[in-house]
Amino acid sequence: MNTPNIKTPKIWVNAEFQRLLWLNLSWGMIAGVAIIYALFAFAKYEYRAWHDHLASIGGIGLMLSAVAGFVLVERSLKNDIAANAFDQLRMSALSPWQMTYSRIIAAPTVAWAGFVIGWLMVGYGVFLDNHRSTTATDAVCLLLMMPFCAWAFACVVVANALQFGRSNRQYSGTVIQLILAFVVWSVFMSDSVDALRAVFPYDLESQQYTNPYYSIDDVSTPFTLLISSVITALLASIAVRAIMAWKLHLQSPRFTLLLLAMVSPIVYFWAAADKNVLLFLLAQHYALLGFLSLVTQDNRYFGKWASWREMPVWLVALPLAMLASALLGGGALLAPFMQILLFAAIALLCGNILSLRYNAVTLALSVFLLLRGLWAMLH
Numbered sequence: 001m002n003t004p005n006i007k008t009p010k011i012w013v014n015a016e017f018q019r020l021l022w023l024n025l026s027w028g029m030i031a032g033v034a035i036i037y038a039l040f041a042f043a044k045y046e047y048r049a050w051h052d053h054l055a056s057i058g059g060i061g062l063m064l065s066a067v068a069g070f071v072l073v074e075r076s077l078k079n080d081i082a083a084n085a086f087d088q089l090r091m092s093a094l095s096p097w098q099m100t101y102s103r104i105i106a107a108p109t110v111a112w113a114g115f116v117i118g119w120l121m122v123g124y125g126v127f128l129d130n131h132r133s134t135t136a137t138d139a140v141c142l143l144l145m146m147p148f149c150a151w152a153f154a155c156v157v158v159a160n161a162l163q164f165g166r167s168n169r170q171y172s173g174t175v176i177q178l179i180l181a182f183v184v185w186s187v188f189m190s191d192s193v194d195a196l197r198a199v200f201p202y203d204l205e206s207q208q209y210t211n212p213y214y215s216i217d218d219v220s221t222p223f224t225l226l227i228s229s230v231i232t233a234l235l236a237s238i239a240v241r242a243i244m245a246w247k248l249h250l251q252s253p254r255f256t257l258l259l260l261a262m263v264s265p266i267v268y269f270w271a272a273a274d275k276n277v278l279l280f281l282l283a284q285h286y287a288l289l290g291f292l293s294l295v296t297q298d299n300r301y302f303g304k305w306a307s308w309r310e311m312p313v314w315l316v317a318l319p320l321a322m323l324a325s326a327l328l329g330g331g332a333l334l335a336p337f338m339q340i341l342l343f344a345a346i347a348l349l350c351g352n353i354l355s356l357r358y359n360a361v362t363l364a365l366s367v368f369l370l371l372r373g374l375w376a377m378l379h
Helices: 015-024 027-042 050-082 085-089 096-106 109-128 136-162 174-199 212-219 222-247 254-273 275-296 314-333 337-353 357-378
Strands: none
Touching (some): 015 050, 015 096, 015 109, 027 050, 027 109, 050 085, 096 109, 096 136, 109 136, 136 222, 174 212, 174 275, 174 314, 174 337, 174 357, 212 254, 212 275, 222 254, 254 275, 254 314, 314 337, 337 357
């Protein structure tokens, strides 16, 4: 007897999107955000030009929207974990991608509303300026970059929040950990810039900077940066989708994240014309990926992987960053990387001491900053 082929129908109605929208959409909050924008927009000094005023208000609104989006996504996940919602989502027929974009769009709806209003104000302010230094085409490209950058940022926030099974108590320390990570990375960047200035000093004869950092504007255009932002948003979407699949107990995201980390420098395709600029961007890019991997990926089982596919990103990214720095300026540019290696050692040590990975990362960041502060005081 022939058994008929049963085709599972595609689910076009995203119940998870509707659920998150019902929980987080507040027309009153959105109206309040619009009113606040309007109040600041009309509170203009007489001597100040409208285009400068609107662009400033819109820019501040974009930054506040990013903070609001971070808080709203974390709050949404905290509430769902408290309600054991993911136990039900694992039995759902929805795909990981459907659950991913639902979390990115529907959870921070108020933040997206604030972003759209701020983005429109920035755009209106730019086109009101009759004396702007950029052409209309360049201005449009720069404005179109903002939504893709915002999407990539939202993907990073959701990915970091999803990667590990956090409890409600751990979510309360998310902002503290974010601040500590920002300070640690700022310290590394400061030392890296100082080392770069020593290797590439200002040329007094030609009256030009030899530092590749100052040559980035010469090899990039708004259009190429727009393409880079599109690629970044695409890579971030793939990464957060892989992490959502892990959260649903489908597959490990580590190999996908490792591949994405290796191919992600494609966003700097426009820097291929200048070797020094490309090496500088590769060094900073891989260093940042390595640092983020140390902060976000679970390193408590270091060296106990079932296969090389389970390796964390930092184990590959940091050597590549050091290689790019060595090719750019020799051993003088490798000194700042000793700090990241020191942080890696502290993170591995704390991870083996504390059972909770989240607390181990916070402790590692704090210990590193304490040691860095003591070293600065002694020198």
